[in-house]
Amino acid sequence: MEKLKERIRSEGRILPGNIIKVDGFLNHRVDTVLMDEIAEEFKKYFDISKVTMVLTAEASGIALAMACAGKYGVPMVFAKKAKSDNIEGGLYQSDIYSYTYKKKVTLLVSQDWIKSTDRVLIVDDFMANGEAMRGLCDIVAKAGATLEGIGIAVEKGFQHGGDRLREAGQNIHSLAIIESTEGGTITFRDGT
Amino acid sequence: MEKLKERIRSEGRILPGNIIKVDGFLNHRVDTVLMDEIAEEFKKYFDISKVTMVLTAEASGIALAMACAGKYGVPMVFAKKAKSDNIEGGLYQSDIYSYTYKKKVTLLVSQDWIKSTDRVLIVDDFMANGEAMRGLCDIVAKAGATLEGIGIAVEKGFQHGGDRLREAGQNIHSLAIIESTEGGTITFRDGT
Numbered sequence A, B: 001m002e003k004l005k006e007r008i009r010s011e012g013r014i015l016p017g018n019i020i021k022v023d024g025f026l027n028h029r030v031d032t033v034l035m036d037e038i039a040e041e042f043k044k045y046f047d048i049s050k051v052t053m054v055l056t057a058e059a060s061g062i063a064l065a066m067a068c069a070g071k072y073g074v075p076m077v078f079a080k081k082a083k084s085d086n087i088e089g090g091l092y093q094s095d096i097y098s099y100t101y102k103k104k105v106t107l108l109v110s111q112d113w114i115k116s117t118d119r120v121l122i123v124d125d126f127m128a129n130g131e132a133m134r135g136l137c138d139i140v141a142k143a144g145a146t147l148e149g150i151g152i153a154v155e156k157g158f159q160h161g162g163d164r165l166r167e168a169g170q171n172i173h174s175l176a177i178i179e180s181t182e183g184g185t186i187t188f189r190d191g192t
Helices: A002-011 A030-042 A063-071 A131-140 A161-167 B002-011 B032-042 B063-074 B129-144 B162-165
Strands: A013-015 A020-021 A052-055 A078-079 A091-098 A103-110 A119-127 A146-157 A171-179 B012-015 B019-021 B053-058 B076-081 B092-100 B103-110 B117-125 B145-155 B172-180
Touching: A002 A063, A002 A146, A002 A171, A013 B019, A030 A063, A030 B063, A052 A131, A052 B032, A063 A119, A063 B032, A063 B063, A078 A131, A078 A161, A091 A131, A103 A131, A119 A161, A131 A146, A131 A161, A146 A161, A161 A171, B002 B032, B002 B172, B032 B063, B032 B172, B053 B063, B053 B129, B063 B076, B063 B117, B063 B172, B076 B129, B092 B129, B103 B129, B117 B129, B117 B172, B129 B145, B145 B162, B162 B172
Parallel strands: A052 A078, A052 A119, A119 A146, A146 A171, B053 B076, B053 B117, B117 B145, B145 B172
Antiparallel strands: A013 A020, A078 A103, A091 A103, B012 B019, B076 B103, B092 B103
C-alpha cells in the first residue's frame, strides 16, 4: 500500500534494537483517515462479506480493528492480556511471549464472544515475531471458528513472524513489509 | 442516552465487588454501531467543531475514542500505561491508582502528540473512581492544551469520580450514570 509506505518512509524512526517507531500515525497518535483507508485496502485481500467479527489483541491493535469492524459492519473483539478482576471463567487462553515487555503474556477471549459459527478476520497494526498472531490464531482454533484471514498494517519482514504464518498456509496479507533497516534506511519487500 | 441504558439493563451483569460487566457491547466485544451512535450523541454536549484531537487511555477506551475521532475527522491519541521499550523520553506523565489492577499505574503521552494549541476531547468507555480521567486531565494541563470536555459512556455514579470532576468545574457528560446496583437491579441517575 503505497500511501502507508510513504508515511513510514517520511515519519518512521529507527530506534536501537531494530525498533521501528511509527507512533505518529499508527500506535500512539492514530491517523483515523489512514486507518479508514487501510480498512478499505483489506477488502482487496479478504472476502469481507463472509466476516462476522474482527479480532485483535489489546492495546494498539484496537484502533485499526475498530476502523475495520466499523466499516465492515461487524463487532470488534479484542483479546485481553493477563487477568483482571473484570474477567471471570469461561475463557479461551493462549500463552505468547511478548518481546516488547520481555515476558510471557496470556491472551484471553471470553467464550461468550467467539463462537464456532464465527468467521473471523484477525487484524493488527504491527507484526514482528508474530507471537500475538500465533496466540490469536490459537484462540480462533480453540473456539472452533473459521479464520477468514489475517490483515496486518506493518510487518517487520526480517523477523519472519509473517513468513512462518505464510508457510503454515494462513491467508495473511501485510500492507507494508519492512525488509531491512540497514544503514538507517527503511527498505520494503517487493510487492507490498 | 436511552438506547445505552437499555443495553446495560438487558445485557449488563453485576459481579461481586460492585463490578458491572458490559463486556458484550462495550469493552471486550465492541458493538461498532452503538459506538458510532455514542459518538453522535456526544455532539449534543460538546462543540466538536473546535476539537483537534480525542484523547483516551489504553486499552478499552481506544474503541470508543476511535469511533469518536473517526466521526469528527481528528486524530485519536491514547495514553499508554507503564513504560515499554517503544517509548523513550519526552513524555507527559501522570500517576494514577488502578482499582482494576490494584496498583499504581503511570499514564504516558508523548510530548510530540499533544500541543499547547490542541483542543482536547477526552473520551472513555467507563468511569468509576475517575482516576484515569484525573490522569488524562493532568496530562492535558501539563501540555498547556485546552480541555474542551470529557465524554463518558457509562459512569458508576455511586463511586463519585464523575461528581468530583463536576465539582471541579469540568465539562463532563456521561451518557448513562449508574446510581445503584442494590438488590441486583441497575438504577440510573435521573437525567442520563
